[in-house]
Every structure is written in structure tokens, then in C-alpha cells.
Amino acid sequence: TATSDGGKWNNPVSRIHLRAWTSMSGRYLHISIPSEKFECSKNTSILFYHTKLRNHPEGVTFYYQVVSGHQVVDKGILSPRRSWDDIAYRIPLDSSSSSMRVSGYSVSEFSLTVKPSWGLSPNARLMVYYAHPNGEIIADAVPLEFKPCDSNEVLLSFAAKSVQPGTPATLSLSAAQGSVCGTWALDQALLQKTAEAEFTPEKLLKLLTPLEAKPNRPTVLKGHCVLSEENWHFAGPTLFLDSAAAFAESSVQVITDMKINVRPCWEDGGMWTPEHGARVGIDDGGDGEIADLAPATTVPKSAVDIRSHFPETWLWELRHIERAAPLNLSREIPHSVTKWKAGALCLHPTRGLGMAADTVNAVQPFFIQLSLPAVAIRGETIPITASLFNYLRSCIPVKFGLIVDASCLKLIGSPQKRFCLCSEDTVSLRLYARSDCLGQLNITAHALGLSKDDSICEPGSVTETRTARDSLRKSLHVLAEGTPREKSVSEYVCLKAPTNSTGSRRFILKLPGNAIHGSSKGVFTVSGDILSPVLASGLESIVKLPTACGEQNLAILATNVVVLDYLISSGHFNHPLEAKLRRNILTGYEQQLNYRHPNNGYSAFGSADPEPSLWLTAFIVRTYGKARQYVSLDDTELSLNTQWLLGHQYDTGCFPSVGRVLNSQLKGGIQGTSLSPLTAYVLISLLEANATLSPHVQETAVQCLVEESAQEQDSYSLALHAYALALLRHRNAQQTFHLLWSRGELEADGTLHWSRNVSSAVAVETSGYAILSCLTLHKEAGVSLALPAVQWLLKQRNHRGGFISTQDTVIAMQALAKYAKMVVLPDTRLTLTVSSQHMEPRDLHVEPANAMLLQEMPIPILPATLELNVTGKGCAFVQATAKYNVPAPTNTNNFDLLVEPSHTACKPKLKLCASYLLSWGMSGMVIIQVHLQTGFRFSRVIDDLEVKKIEEEMNKVNLYFDELSNRRTCVTLVLTQEYEVRDGLPTAVILQDYYDPDMIVLRNYTIPTCERDQQNIVDTQLPLQSDVVQQSVPSEGAHLSNFRNIDQEPDFPDGPEANLPVTVPAPED
Known part of the structure; x- marks a missing residue:
């Protein structure tokens, strides 16, 4: 059908390319398949047509194969009987070439019965062929499409x-029986917003499609259409196909001395290619458009007093089917009034995969819906809409309202109304609320039917005599304005006297002058083991920054390996965290394979990167080599990764910077000219993984380090060298270690560190390598020597047990674990008394039974000075932490960030432009965290060529860049406004160097008011007669029931719905 688009007619056009099959013997075979998809486990007859052979009354033998995935799943032989009748069917073939003119032949038909099974992938192919007596192979192949088959x-x-x-x-x-099944249920409302959230049998089939073998190019036989391999891609399409096409389409390689390439050759080099090999195809370049075609007695009370449980997903369970009988699960359905779409995916070792789905409606006839933002910033005025629905058969006089904590939420508008709500009607209560408190604030909506009050409903209306009611509660998470910050003060306290002794410490927790009022809170913790904070956090939050790329996933995996190694090596068998650590390692290993390249290297963003990273692959080898001691990993994978690394070693022994080195410190100083830091890192990784290294590899690598060591080095590179040489037990190890230790800075409190002219993260990592080299070189004798560095390192730890970024956390954790294994104090018995001016003294006890636990107590008021008195013997790790918000952190001069919000045509967008300001060019990996303004949600990104990954969290979006240069890089976020928030506060966009978080830039932004058209502007200014808006809800099947066709033009309405008056100003004189 022709359509009109702005006065221009679009005539639909379809193009079809037909290609004739050719045979030098004039014999053909054609497979005719049904138009419908095959059904599972149902016999289907497929017809074949072939030209009969003259002078061969005994007939021929046909061979067939069904190819699915990478294997032949069915094959057989067919021998048609001579008694089959010929059919009146001729094959006319006309060609201008006399050699290609073929006269008609008699055609016979026969059938083959196939029965699809679950082992067939959705793109299987059926191939049939036979050998002609003159030496030619006659073949045909067709795709077989199946319905989902389990x-x-x-x-x-x-x-x-x-x-x-x-x-x-x-x-x-x-x-x-014997299947393992996973179940789930999704809210229908979620699927309306995110259709891809639903997992269907069709999606399962698509997951199997990549397993299909790709069609091969037809074999180019010598002497037939001679064409060099280099010119293959420039060959044009041919008008003819032959049996070679049938084999190539089925991804079958042919080794034969018979003839299969018999199509005519053209002077322009035209040959068959898989792209043009369809027997009949429709060209997608037509000018037309193709459109997608898509073909009560009730209980008036809710089952719970207050409905408050509203998850978007539910029923996540893993069940083992032990018997043939059905498994019945009774679960309390969430409190949402919605439709739930449940699904189950089952896996059996021999029967394979199976899926099923069903729906259930969670309904009640009288219910409330409450709509409000999930997160707000203190001081903002947010919209709240409470809607009440009545699906009872009569009218109800109703009292409807909201209840909030008046000291924290100020409601604008009347929070309670009385009205008559009739059958299939709804009423909405629209208010605004201003939040003055922090945390989770409850908002409760109540609706109560007033069965004894007849004055509300009109006389004569049918009213409900039973009491109908519903209550619903949702929480609003109110955040403090500004940017979160925290400061920790830590100490490793040891009393080593043979009898009980005493000691005292003072911890001063200060707040900066610009700390946001009410945002501060403090906590004091104590543990008998320096790794207890990590164990208590479960390692989920040990890295404070976002962790959505290959390196960060690997950093968390490596930390799990370090902690598991510590638990087992220090004798803490059967620790509750041990099983979880093993699961985490296996899960992290499987996730890490997503970042693997086909050549056995890894990169931070996998296939999104042009080549693997030598640095990250070394980190892989280091981690996998340690992990395989505790979980079952693929040794072949580790061996291939190691070979890939060693294949890049120069003759000089150095390792070059292949791919992205996201940690800029490993690039070799400011100018990135030295290869020794990266070479030392690779050598450490190989040695820690116990890789088999030839003497030549070791000697040349050490030579690279020794030659570079003769030059002036920074402390970070020197620490890498010292640890690498210590692992090798090299003769230069002691000399390098003493040089490193002499560069340490000794503080007045006795702690030792290497932090001159470097960032905090680099200082932590350097100290970690220094401790590792000390303990590796000096064994138990190095414990006392390393203690000052260990004490400084512990002071840098955050409340979650981690440090600043990923690499520094991994190395620091490794150093602390190695130290803790050498310092085992099983008889620790300490009493710690904590007090302050606003807190009564409280005793905390550390003993062998609770040494691995983290004891925590709140600090009620900040700032505070904590007095700590310790008695007993042994060691404990104590820490006081202050958390608070500040208006904005101090920006550094390393980056520039431009933020341009817009709201043109009510389409909110946020344009971000960033660049690296330092003259030597490229930064390390950078993350831009976009905190979303209240009432807005993230939709998509445009101009995202430079963005390596996008990660969404509750109220922010993280954008990953592997590097920035002095050239401005821009990206635009498309947002969606869900709520109109009054007094919206500015929100932050934070740019941060991932491996040096001290390098930070923050810009605040506010999305301007929507630039509406004139109609909408006037609409928003109309006076509201009431906060209650009432409308009718059509019942099922009554959609457009009042719609009527009319012949005349409708009159314009009067009153509030009339057309708006238009005022034209007088012209100027």
C-alpha cells in the first residue's frame, strides 16, 4: 500500500534476486520444506524433487545429513524404489549461452521424515546429495527452523x-528428575519499562545461535574459475549456483576427486559467495517501508495491616528436583497490586535445558497506589501522588490521607480528604513534601471506608455496607547535600609484656569547617586481627570506587584469594567466610573470561579494546596462579596466558607496554620512557604464580632491571625492583632493599612510609611492596623491621578495610596478610576502655574466641576526642572513623570538566566535556560519576565513542574512560524527567583518576525548567480547586465504549476546557 509522508508518496518496493542452479550433467535436486516451523518431537515429512537418470533404471543412492552447531546430529541413506511414478513436472532452463541450454527432464519426488529434538540448535541445516555416474556431485541444502524445543x-x-x-x-x-531449576518472577510494570528484563525461550534460542558454524567460502579448485585468494573479496556475484554452494552453506568442507564446482565462469571474475547464495532472497535496499505487524464478590480489606513490601523482582530460588512428582512452593506474594510473570529454567545432565512460565495477578478491589521519588536531597520539595481505586460494586464514603513525621517532612497541601468513591472510579491526592531530615523517611497512605456516613455520597446511590480499608507505606531516602567524605584514625596497639600491662591512646576526630550540618556520624571499631575489618565487610565493599571493568573485577577476585590464603595458612579452618570466598573466586573467574581476547590476552574492557593489555594479563597470571591452590581453575588457560606474556619479552629482557596500561605509575615515570617498572611487575606476577621460567627468561629480565636500577629511580619503581629480586633471591636483592629502606620517611610516631611527591594511592602501594620485599628477604627476622611500615599502612585503611583504589588495596592486603601470618598471637587478652566528653566509658574485650570478629560502637557526637585505655597482653587493631559531607572537594589542576545541562522541548540532556591538562599527554583510567538530580532518571548516552563502559546505580551513572588527553572528549546523557521537584538542589558531576583518586574535579549542575509550549505553560498556571483529582477507570472490555461517529463538526467547549484566549499586542507607533 502506498503511503503519503508530508505530501510525498512512498511506493513500497521489493526486490528479489533469483539465481539458477547449474549442473554439467543437467541433473538437479531440490528440497522443499514447509513454511511453518517444525514442532518438537513431531515427525515431519520433507519432500525432495530430483531429475531422473536416463539409462540408469536401478536408480541412485541419496545421502543426507543434518548439521547443527559444530556437528552432524543425524545422517542416513535413501534409496528410492523404481516403482515411484514420475510427476508432470518439468524444469525449464533458458540461457543465452548454448552450453548452458538444458532440455526438460522427468522429475521424481520422494520424502524424508525428520523428528526435531532438543539437541538441534535453531539454525540447523539439512543437506542431501548423490554421486552422478559421470563423476559429478548433485546436492542441495536448506535451513531448518524449529519452534522452541525442550x-x-x-x-x-x-x-x-x-x-x-x-x-x-x-x-x-x-x-x-535430577534437574536443577532456577525460578524468578518479574513485576509487569518493570517489563513495561525494560522489556529486555524478561528471559524467554526465544532469547534462550538466540543464545545458542552464536554456537553455529559460519558458512564457508566454496572450495576454489585449481583449473576452475582461477581466482587468487587475495582477490576473493572483490569477486562479484554470479547468476548461477552449484553443489559447492550447498556444502558451503552447511559449513561442510569437501575433500573429493569428483566435480562440485561446475558453475560458469565470467570474465569479471564473478563467483558465488555465501552472502549471495540464497536460492531466493529479498533485497533490503528497497525504497519502501516495512512495518512491524502485531497481530465478583471481593474482600474489601487488604490482607496485611500496612502494605510495605514492593520489590520489582521476586521468587529468586534454586531448587533440586529430587522426585518425579511436582514440587509445590508456597511463598507469600509481595504487596504490590500487579501482574507477576514467573519463570523457571531447569538443567538436567542428560535431558538438557527446559523452560516454563506462568502469571499470577495480585489484586484486591480497594487499594492505594503511592508515587514518589526513591531518593531526594534534604531541602528539596518533592511531589507525592496517592491514588485510590475502587473496584467494588458500590459507592463508598471514604476518608483518604497521608501520614508523615511532621518534624522531618513538611506537607504542602491538605493531607486528608473525604469524598464518595463509586465503583470503577479512582481519586488522586496530589501534594508536595519538603524533607528536613536525613535517612529513610516513611510516608504512609490510609484509606478507610465510612460505612455509617451517608452524607458524603449522593442520596439514592448504592453504598457499601462493609468497611473497606487499605494502608500503604513507602520510604523516601533523603541524602545530605554535598559530597560524602570520611576520615579514619587507626593504630595497631601491642602490649608485649609477659604479664598484664597498660597503655593509653588518644584519637581526635575533627570535622572540617565546611562540613554539612547533620551529615556527620562516627564509629569506633576494634579487632584482634588486622584482617578482621575485611572479613566483616564480606569483601563486597572493600573497594570504594565503582568496579565494573576487567581490572576492577580482577582486583576484587585477587583480594578474595589473599584473604582465603590467609585464613587457611593461619589455621582458621572452617571459617564461616571460607565457602563464600571460594564461591566468589569461581564467580570472579567466570566473569573475568568476558574480558579475554582470542589470542589469550586480557584487557580492561574485553572486545571493546583493540588489543590485550600486557599489564592486565600479568595481573591475571598472578591471580590465577594463586587461586588454583584453593579452587579448580583451567590450567590450560593459565598456561596460554603465560605463553602470551613471554611471547612479548624483548631480547633485552624487558617487557614492553602492549595495550592499555591503566595504572599510569607503571608506564615508567612522568614521560613513560622506562620499561623497568612494567618488567618488574610482569616478573613478580610470573614468580608468584609459580610459572615455569627458563633461565634465559629470568636472567635477561633481571638484566633489564639491573641496568635500569643504575639510573635514578622513584621509590615506587625501586620497591617493585626490590620485591622482584627478593623473590628470585638474587645477589643484588639486599643492596636494592637497603637502598629502598633508606628512602623511607620516619614519622614522629615511629611509622615509616614512602610518600614523598606521590599520591596517597601510590604511597600505599609502594609501602605494600616494601613490606613484601622485607618479609620475603628476611623471613621472621623481618617482622620487627617491617612493623613501622605496617603501622603506617594500617593508619591509611578506610572503614571498610580497604584503602584508596584497587591496585593499592590488593598489594596492601597482600602485605598485611603476609605479615599477619608471621605474627600469630593466640593468647591475646586485652580490655579496651573507650570514653569521650559525650560518651560514657565502655569496655571492649579482645580474646582468642573473638579475635577474628570486628567489634563496633557508634560515636554519638562529632567532633570528638576519644580516650582509649588498654590493659592486658597481645595486639589489637583499633580505628575511629568520621563520615561527613562537604559542599565540594578541592579541585586539582590535572583535569578540566565542562557540564552543560539543557531542557529544550522538555527533553533533558546533560553534556559533559573532559580533558587532561598536563602537558605530557595521557592520563590513566578515568571515571566520571554523574549524580542524577532528584526526579530524573538516566535513559541513554549519545556520542559515546570514547566511553568504554556505562554503569547505573541507584541515583548515579558511572562513565568509564580508559584515558583522557589534552583534546576535549565530550559525551551527552539523555535523561527522563519522572517527577517535577520544586526547589531542586544542584547535583554533582565528579571526574576522578581511578588509580589516583586525589586527582579530582567536581562541577555542580542544575537542569533548567522545561521550556514548554504556550499551551502547557497556561495549563500549569490554572488554579486548582482541590488537591483531589477524580476520574473514571474503564472496566475490562469497556475500552472506548462511549465512542461515537458523528457527521458534523463538533462545537468548541465552554468553561474551563474552552480554547485559551489569544491576546495580540497593539503595533508600536
Whole structure:
């Protein structure tokens, strides 16, 4: 059908390319498949047509194969009987070439029966061929399309299709005995926003599609259409196909002395290619457009007093099917009034995969919906809409309102109303609320039917005599304005006297002068083991920065390996965290494979990077080599990674910077000219992984380090050299170590560190390598020597047990774990008394039974000075932490950040432009954290060529860049406004160097008011007669029931809905 677009007619056009099959013997074979997809486990007959052979009454033998994935799943032989009748079917073939003119032949038909099974992937192919007596192979191949097919039949059903929110719902699940099934349920509202969240059998089939072998180019036989391999891609399409196409389409290699390439040759070098090899194809370059075609008695009370549980997903369980009988699960359904789409995916060792789905409606006839932002900033005025629905059969006089903590939330508008709500009607209460407190603030909506009050509803209306009610509660998470910051004061306290002794310490927690009022809170912790804070956090939050690329995933994996090694090596067997650590390592290992390149190297963003990173691959080898002591990993993978590393070593023994080196310190100083830091890092990784290294590899690598050591080095590079040589037990190890130790800075409190002219993260990592080299070289004798460095390192630790970035956290954790294994104090018995001017004295006890636990107590008021008195013997790690917000951190001069918000045509956007200001060119990996303004949500990114990864969190978006240069890099975020917030506060965009978080730039932004059209501007200025808006809800099946066709032009309405008056100003004189 022709369509008009702005006066221009679009005529639909379809193009079809037909290619004739050719045979030098004039014999052909054609497979005819049904138009419908094949059904699972159902016999389907497929017809074949072939030209009969003259002078061969005995007939021929046909061979068939079904190719699926990378294997032949079915094959056989067919021998048609001579009694088959010929059919009146001729194959006319006309060609201008006399050699290609073929007269008609008699055609026979026969059939083959196939029965699809679950082992077939969605793109299997059927191929049939036979050998002609003159030496030619006659063949044809066609694709076979299947409906979703499961040999593991899974059944999933709810006992009732409708249940009341908050009541048990019974779910029946059955599958092949021995299956493991995962279940889930998704809110229909979630699927309306994010359709890709639903996992369907069709998506499962698509996951299998990449396993299909790709079609091969047809074999180029010598003497036939001679064409060099280099010119293949420049060959034009041919008008003819032959049996070689059938084999190539099926990804089958042919080794034969028979003839299969028999198509005519053209002077322009035209040959068959898979792209042009379809028997009949439709060209996608037409000018037309193709459109997608898509073909009560009730209980008036809610089941719970207050509905408050509203997850978007539910029923995440893993179940083992132990019996053939159905497994019945009774679970309380969440409190949302919605439709839940449940699914089950089952896996059996021999029966394979199976899927099933079902839905259940969570309904009640009288209910409230509450709409508000999930997060707000203190001081903002947010919109709240409470809607009440009545699906009872009569009118109800109703009292409807909101209840909040008046000291924290100020409501603008009347929070309570009385009205008559009739059947299938809804009423909305629209208010604004200003938040003055921090934390989770509850907002509760109540609706109560006033059955004894007849004055509200009109006389004569049918009213409900039973009491209908519903209550709903949601939380608003109110954040403090500004940017979060924290400061920790730590100390490793040791009393080593043989009898009980005493000691005292003072911890001063200060707040900066610009700390946001009310945002501060403090905590004091104590543990008998220096790794207890890590164990208590479960390692999920040990790295404070976002962790969504290959290096950061590996850093968390490496930390799990370090902690597991410490637990086992120090004798803490059967620790509750041990099983979790093993699971984390296996999960991290599987996730890390996503960042692998085909040539066995790894990079931070996997296939998004042009080549692997030698530095990250070394980190991989280092981590995998340690992890395989505790979990089962693929040794072949580790061997291939190691070979890839060694294959890049120069003859000089140095390792070059291949791919991205995201940690700029390993690039070799400011100018990045030295290869020794990276060479030392690679050598350390290989040695810690116990890789098999030839003497030549070791000697040349050491030579690279020794030659570079003769030059002036920074402390970071020197620490790498010292640890590498210590691992090798090299003769220069002692000399290098003493040089490193002499550069340490000794503080007045007795701690030792290497932090001159470097960032905090680099100082932590340098100190970690220094401790490792000390303990590796001097063993137990190095414990006392390393203690000052250990004490300084512990002072840098944050409240979660981590440090600043990823690499410094991994190395510092490794150093502390090695130190802790050498210092085991099983008889620690300490009493710590903590007090302050605003806190009564409190005793905390550390003994062998709780040494691995982290004891925590709040500090009620900040700033504070804590007095700590310690008695007993042994060691303990104590820490006091202050958390607070500041308006904005101090910006550095390393980066420039431009933020341009816009709201043109009510389409909010945020343009970000960033650049690196230092003259020598490139930064390390950079993260831009965009905190979203209240009422807005992230939609998508445009101009994202430089963005390596996008990560969404609750109220912010993280953009990853592997580097920035002095050339400005820009990206635009497209947002969606969900709520109109009054008095919206500025929100921050933070740019941060991932490996040097001290290098930071912050810009605040405010999205301007929507630039509406004139109609909408006037609409917003209309006076509201009431905070209550009432409308009718059409019942099911009544959609457009009042719609009527009319012949005349409708009159314009009067009153509030009339057209707006237009005022034209008088012209100027």
C-alpha cells in the first residue's frame, strides 16, 4: 500500500534476486520444506524433487545429513524404489549461452521424515546429495527452523490465577528428575519499562545461535574459475549456483576427486559467495517501508495491616528436583497490586535445558497506589501522588490521607480528604513534601471506608455496607547535600609484656569547617586481627570506587584469594567466610573470561579494546596462579596466558607496554620512557604464580632491571625492583632493599612510609611492596623491621578495610596478610576502655574466641576526642572513623570538566566535556560519576565513542574512560524527567583518576525548567480547586465504549476546557 509522508508518496518496493542452479550433467535436486516451523518431537515429512537418470533404471543412492552447531546430529541413506511414478513436472532452463541450454527432464519426488529434538540448535541445516555416474556431485541444502524445543519438559503453574497481595501463593514446578531449576518472577510494570528484563525461550534460542558454524567460502579448485585468494573479496556475484554452494552453506568442507564446482565462469571474475547464495532472497535496499505487524464478590480489606513490601523482582530460588512428582512452593506474594510473570529454567545432565512460565495477578478491589521519588536531597520539595481505586460494586464514603513525621517532612497541601468513591472510579491526592531530615523517611497512605456516613455520597446511590480499608507505606531516602567524605584514625596497639600491662591512646576526630550540618556520624571499631575489618565487610565493599571493568573485577577476585590464603595458612579452618570466598573466586573467574581476547590476552574492557593489555594479563597470571591452590581453575588457560606474556619479552629482557596500561605509575615515570617498572611487575606476577621460567627468561629480565636500577629511580619503581629480586633471591636483592629502606620517611610516631611527591594511592602501594620485599628477604627476622611500615599502612585503611583504589588495596592486603601470618598471637587478652566528653566509658574485650570478629560502637557526637585505655597482653587493631559531607572537594589542576545541562522541548540532556591538562599527554583510567538530580532518571548516552563502559546505580551513572588527553572528549546523557521537584538542589558531576583518586574535579549542575509550549505553560498556571483529582477507570472490555461517529463538526467547549484566549499586542507607533 502506498503511503503519503508530508505530501510525498512512498511506493513500497521489493526486490528479489533469483539465481539458477547449474549442473554439467543437467541433473538437479531440490528440497522443499514447509513454511511453518517444525514442532518438537513431531515427525515431519520433507519432500525432495530430483531429475531422473536416463539409462540408469536401478536408480541412485541419496545421502543426507543434518548439521547443527559444530556437528552432524543425524545422517542416513535413501534409496528410492523404481516403482515411484514420475510427476508432470518439468524444469525449464533458458540461457543465452548454448552450453548452458538444458532440455526438460522427468522429475521424481520422494520424502524424508525428520523428528526435531532438543539437541538441534535453531539454525540447523539439512543437506542431501548423490554421486552422478559421470563423476559429478548433485546436492542441495536448506535451513531448518524449529519452534522452541525442550526434551526436559518443565511445567510451572500457580494454583490460583489471582491472589491477594500479602497472602501465600502456591507454585507448582515439575521437571525431569535430577534437574536443577532456577525460578524468578518479574513485576509487569518493570517489563513495561525494560522489556529486555524478561528471559524467554526465544532469547534462550538466540543464545545458542552464536554456537553455529559460519558458512564457508566454496572450495576454489585449481583449473576452475582461477581466482587468487587475495582477490576473493572483490569477486562479484554470479547468476548461477552449484553443489559447492550447498556444502558451503552447511559449513561442510569437501575433500573429493569428483566435480562440485561446475558453475560458469565470467570474465569479471564473478563467483558465488555465501552472502549471495540464497536460492531466493529479498533485497533490503528497497525504497519502501516495512512495518512491524502485531497481530465478583471481593474482600474489601487488604490482607496485611500496612502494605510495605514492593520489590520489582521476586521468587529468586534454586531448587533440586529430587522426585518425579511436582514440587509445590508456597511463598507469600509481595504487596504490590500487579501482574507477576514467573519463570523457571531447569538443567538436567542428560535431558538438557527446559523452560516454563506462568502469571499470577495480585489484586484486591480497594487499594492505594503511592508515587514518589526513591531518593531526594534534604531541602528539596518533592511531589507525592496517592491514588485510590475502587473496584467494588458500590459507592463508598471514604476518608483518604497521608501520614508523615511532621518534624522531618513538611506537607504542602491538605493531607486528608473525604469524598464518595463509586465503583470503577479512582481519586488522586496530589501534594508536595519538603524533607528536613536525613535517612529513610516513611510516608504512609490510609484509606478507610465510612460505612455509617451517608452524607458524603449522593442520596439514592448504592453504598457499601462493609468497611473497606487499605494502608500503604513507602520510604523516601533523603541524602545530605554535598559530597560524602570520611576520615579514619587507626593504630595497631601491642602490649608485649609477659604479664598484664597498660597503655593509653588518644584519637581526635575533627570535622572540617565546611562540613554539612547533620551529615556527620562516627564509629569506633576494634579487632584482634588486622584482617578482621575485611572479613566483616564480606569483601563486597572493600573497594570504594565503582568496579565494573576487567581490572576492577580482577582486583576484587585477587583480594578474595589473599584473604582465603590467609585464613587457611593461619589455621582458621572452617571459617564461616571460607565457602563464600571460594564461591566468589569461581564467580570472579567466570566473569573475568568476558574480558579475554582470542589470542589469550586480557584487557580492561574485553572486545571493546583493540588489543590485550600486557599489564592486565600479568595481573591475571598472578591471580590465577594463586587461586588454583584453593579452587579448580583451567590450567590450560593459565598456561596460554603465560605463553602470551613471554611471547612479548624483548631480547633485552624487558617487557614492553602492549595495550592499555591503566595504572599510569607503571608506564615508567612522568614521560613513560622506562620499561623497568612494567618488567618488574610482569616478573613478580610470573614468580608468584609459580610459572615455569627458563633461565634465559629470568636472567635477561633481571638484566633489564639491573641496568635500569643504575639510573635514578622513584621509590615506587625501586620497591617493585626490590620485591622482584627478593623473590628470585638474587645477589643484588639486599643492596636494592637497603637502598629502598633508606628512602623511607620516619614519622614522629615511629611509622615509616614512602610518600614523598606521590599520591596517597601510590604511597600505599609502594609501602605494600616494601613490606613484601622485607618479609620475603628476611623471613621472621623481618617482622620487627617491617612493623613501622605496617603501622603506617594500617593508619591509611578506610572503614571498610580497604584503602584508596584497587591496585593499592590488593598489594596492601597482600602485605598485611603476609605479615599477619608471621605474627600469630593466640593468647591475646586485652580490655579496651573507650570514653569521650559525650560518651560514657565502655569496655571492649579482645580474646582468642573473638579475635577474628570486628567489634563496633557508634560515636554519638562529632567532633570528638576519644580516650582509649588498654590493659592486658597481645595486639589489637583499633580505628575511629568520621563520615561527613562537604559542599565540594578541592579541585586539582590535572583535569578540566565542562557540564552543560539543557531542557529544550522538555527533553533533558546533560553534556559533559573532559580533558587532561598536563602537558605530557595521557592520563590513566578515568571515571566520571554523574549524580542524577532528584526526579530524573538516566535513559541513554549519545556520542559515546570514547566511553568504554556505562554503569547505573541507584541515583548515579558511572562513565568509564580508559584515558583522557589534552583534546576535549565530550559525551551527552539523555535523561527522563519522572517527577517535577520544586526547589531542586544542584547535583554533582565528579571526574576522578581511578588509580589516583586525589586527582579530582567536581562541577555542580542544575537542569533548567522545561521550556514548554504556550499551551502547557497556561495549563500549569490554572488554579486548582482541590488537591483531589477524580476520574473514571474503564472496566475490562469497556475500552472506548462511549465512542461515537458523528457527521458534523463538533462545537468548541465552554468553561474551563474552552480554547485559551489569544491576546495580540497593539503595533508600536
